[in-house]
Amino acid sequence: MERKRILITGAAGFLGSHLCDRFIREDYHVIAMDNLITGQLKNIEHLFHLENFEFYNHDVTKFIHVPGKLDYILHFASPASPIDYLKIPIQTLKVGSLGIHNCLGLAKEKNARVLIASTSEVYGDPTVHPQPEEYWGNVNPVGPRGVYDEAKRFQEAITMAYHTYHGLETRIVRIFNTYGPRMRLNDGRVLPAFIGQALRGEDITIFGDGSQTRSFCYVDDLVEGIFRLLLSDYAEPVNIGNPDEITISDFAEEIIKLTGTDQKVVYHELPVNDPKQRQPDITKARALLGWEPTIDRAEGLKRTYAYFLSLTPEELNKKEHNDFDKYIIK
Ligand code: UDP
Numbered sequence: 001m002e003r004k005r006i007l008i009t010g011a012a013g014f015l016g017s018h019l020c021d022r023f024i025r026e027d028y029h030v031i032a033m034d035n036l037i038t039g040q041l042k043n044i045e046h047l048f049h050l051e052n053f054e055f056y057n058h059d060v061t062k063f064i065h066v067p068g069k070l071d072y073i074l075h076f077a078s079p080a081s082p083i084d085y086l087k088i089p090i091q092t093l094k095v096g097s098l099g100i101h102n103c104l105g106l107a108k109e110k111n112a113r114v115l116i117a118s119t120s121e122v123y124g125d126p127t128v129h130p131q132p133e134e135y136w137g138n139v140n141p142v143g144p145r146g147v148y149d150e151a152k153r154f155q156e157a158i159t160m161a162y163h164t165y166h167g168l169e170t171r172i173v174r175i176f177n178t179y180g181p182r183m184r185l186n187d188g189r190v191l192p193a194f195i196g197q198a199l200r201g202e203d204i205t206i207f208g209d210g211s212q213t214r215s216f217c218y219v220d221d222l223v224e225g226i227f228r229l230l231l232s233d234y235a236e237p238v239n240i241g242n243p244d245e246i247t248i249s250d251f252a253e254e255i256i257k258l259t260g261t262d263q264k265v266v267y268h269e270l271p272v273n274d275p276k277q278r279q280p281d282i283t284k285a286r287a288l289l290g291w292e293p294t295i296d297r298a299e300g301l302k303r304t305y306a307y308f309l310s311l312t313p314e315e316l317n318k319k320e321h322n323d324f325d326k327y328i329i330k
Helices: 014-025 082-087 089-110 146-166 190-200 219-230 248-259 283-289 297-309 313-317
Strands: 005-009 029-034 053-057 072-075 113-119 170-175 204-207 213-215 237-240 245-247 265-268
Touching (some): 005 089, 014 219, 072 089, 072 219, 082 089, 089 113, 089 146, 113 146, 146 170, 170 219, 190 204, 204 248, 213 248, 219 283, 237 283, 245 248, 248 297
Parallel strands (some): 005 072, 029 053, 072 113, 113 170, 170 237, 204 265
Antiparallel strands (some): 213 245
C-alpha cells in the first residue's frame, strides 16, 4: 500500500519532533518543516537517514511549496513558552496567522486534512475551572501573553472558516502543559527551569507565591491523543491534557526530591497575566477518542529527568540554545 504523506510544521521542536517519531513508526512519509528559530535540529537528526523522512528548512509564514500529494498537515510551528513569545512577539503572531493561512491554502490545494496545535492559553486566566471546550476564555489581548493567545485564537477561527466555507477537513487540539524529553533547557518553562537550576546548582525560582496551579501531561500521552484526533471525524476543538493538577510550590518540591538538589527556593515576582489555575476537562476526549493519559507524573518526570541528565555540560551551561537576537524587532 502507498504510504500516507504528512507535512509537520515546527517539526524540530519539542512536540513536532515527537510527532515525527510517531508518524514514522506508523510508516507514514513524513515531510518535516522548521525554520529553526526555536526548534533544534538535534531533535530530528536521528530520522535523516530514513527514505520516508525529509526535512525542509523553511519559514511557514512564507509561501509553502511541497511537491507531490499530501494527506495530512499538522501545524505545530510556533514559539510556545512565555519567554519565547516575549522575545519574538511578531514572529509568534505571524506563524499563527500567515503561517496557518499558508497551511490551509496548501491543504485546500492538496485536498489534505489539517490538524492545528491550539492551546489552553485560548482560555487565558480562566474563570471556569476545570476548563471545558465550551468555555470562551478570559484573555487580555494587549498583555504580554496576548501575542500568543490571540494568534492561537485567530488560528482556530481561520481553521473553522476554511472548514465551514471551503469544506476542508480540519481538527483542532487544545494542548495543556506538556513535558518530556527534548524540551529546551532554557526556554523559561517551569519544568526545564527547575531541573536546569537543580543540575547547575542554582536556586529554584518560584514565581509569585507558588499557589498557582498547572496540570502536566507527559508527551507520549499527548501524541497518542493527537494521533487519535487526527484520524477521528471531529472538527470542533478538543482538549488534550492530564487533569492531575498541582500547585507550582508542590511541583518544585517534587523536582527537588527527584533531583536530590539541596538548593534553596527563592521567590520572584509573578509575571503579568500568569494564569492562577489550569486543568483540562477531558470529558470530550474520553468520549470521542477513548483517550486519557496513562503516564503519571512520577513516571513521566523520571523519564524526563533521564533526558536532561544525558545533556553535555556544555548544553547544560549554555544560557540559550537559539540566537533570538536577530529576530527581535525592537
Ligand atoms: N514558573 C515558576 N518558576 C520558573 C518558571 C515558571 O514559578 O522558573 C511558573 C510560572 O509563573 C507559571 C508556571 O510556573 O505560573 C508554569 O509556567 P510555564 O512557563 O511552564 O507555562 P505556562 O505559564 O504557559 O503554563
